[in-house]
Amino acid sequence: MTRLGSSDTVDLETAVECDGPRTLLLEAREVPLGGVRAMSVHRSLPQRELPLVGAWCFLDRFGPQSTRMRVEPHPHIGLQTVTWPYLGEVRHRDTVGSDVVVRRGALNLMTSGAGIAHSEYSVGEDATPLDALQLWVALPESRRHGAPAFEQHAVLPEVALPAIAGAPGAATVVLGELAGVVSPATVYTPIVGAELRIPAGSTVRVPLNPDWEHALVAVHGGLAVPGLADAEAVPLDTAHLLYLGMRRTSVELTSATGATVFLMGGEPFEDDIVMWWNFVGRTHEEIVEARDAWESDSPRFGHVVDHGDERIPAPPLPAVRLTRRRRRV
Numbered sequence: 001m002t003r004l005g006s007s008d009t010v011d012l013e014t015a016v017e018c019d020g021p022r023t024l025l026l027e028a029r030e031v032p033l034g035g036v037r038a039m040s041v042h043r044s045l046p047q048r049e050l051p052l053v054g055a056w057c058f059l060d061r062f063g064p065q066s067t068r069m070r071v072e073p074h075p076h077i078g079l080q081t082v083t084w085p086y087l088g089e090v091r092h093r094d095t096v097g098s099d100v101v102v103r104r105g106a107l108n109l110m111t112s113g114a115g116i117a118h119s120e121y122s123v124g125e126d127a128t129p130l131d132a133l134q135l136w137v138a139l140p141e142s143r144r145h146g147a148p149a150f151e152q153h154a155v156l157p158e159v160a161l162p163a164i165a166g167a168p169g170a171a172t173v174v175l176g177e178l179a180g181v182v183s184p185a186t187v188y189t190p191i192v193g194a195e196l197r198i199p200a201g202s203t204v205r206v207p208l209n210p211d212w213e214h215a216l217v218a219v220h221g222g223l224a225v226p227g228l229a230d231a232e233a234v235p236l237d238t239a240h241l242l243y244l245g246m247r248r249t250s251v252e253l254t255s256a257t258g259a260t261v262f263l264m265g266g267e268p269f270e271d272d273i274v275m276w277w278n279f280v281g282r283t284h285e286e287i288v289e290a291r292d293a294w295e296s297d298s299p300r301f302g303h304v305v306d307h308g309d310e311r312i313p314a315p316p317l318p319a320v321r322l323t324r325r326r327r328r329v
Helices: 284-295
Strands: 002-004 021-027 029-032 040-045 056-067 070-076 079-087 090-094 099-102 107-111 116-122 128-138 149-153 158-161 163-165 169-178 191-198 202-207 213-220 223-228 231-236 240-245 250-255 259-266 274-276 279-281
Touching: 021 231, 040 240, 056 079, 056 213, 056 259, 070 284, 079 090, 079 169, 079 191, 090 107, 099 149, 107 116, 107 169, 158 191, 158 202, 169 202, 169 259, 191 202, 191 250, 213 250, 231 240, 250 259, 274 284, 279 284
Parallel strands: 002 021
Antiparallel strands: 021 240, 029 040, 040 056, 056 128, 070 116, 079 107, 079 128, 090 099, 090 116, 107 149, 158 169, 163 202, 169 191, 191 259, 202 250, 213 240, 213 259, 223 231, 223 250, 274 279
16 A cells, blocks of 8 residues: 655656556645635645546545635636535525525536636525535536536435445445446546445445546545455545555445445546646646636626626736646556
């Protein structure tokens, strides 16, 4: 097993392709969002050495914390945002006319295409308990220049996870496909995003597509991943992402206390990406163009429903040319 902390480095001279199993623990980093949002998140993806897992290119957990969330209108290009709540309620508004409340059990999926903007406010005027995962999926070339869209799914399919010991577990298929069960949410690449629940005292087996790469993030409870090729058992806590690589037909999960885990995976993405601020593209010029469009209040991003002129300005571009992020592990 390889364990990398936020200050560790790997050889950055040569990009590599994942061609087999990995057992790599990657440390999440705390990112203060600051400003009127007054909150921080724990970011598990992207990592310096691992920019993508399949098409997944970003994973933040905001919470558990008590806060008053006020994320004013801001733009996205080239991605889908996946919001999977655990605690609290958040109002989502966007430029395709959506005005919905995000709450536990419902998937909220926003597809930016060539451009969208949205805002996120916690419900109520006072600080409130919040906890959720927010993930981004990079859009392929065939969809990233298309129209924006939003969808909410309150009913998602379940998969039973067979028990090796103890009681069986269960999985909610949030996005894509797991064990032949398909989420109703719209996707554009072969992908899986699923919430896994392991009962106390149980070991369960989770089926995996061996042609895809996968990773696990613990959400609640204590967890270990036994039976991996290069380690007897890997403990997994909420401060780490466990990258599993490819060529695995299944993974076992065991918990003494009961645990909730998020599984992400998919077919290796078609291209390296350029990712900066809220934008996913392929070139430096695309990012500059999108930033200029946002700063000039271009019609490209539209106007967020029920908002005035408030918006988050784009940060300054770095002094160096933005380059594509490449896998190093």
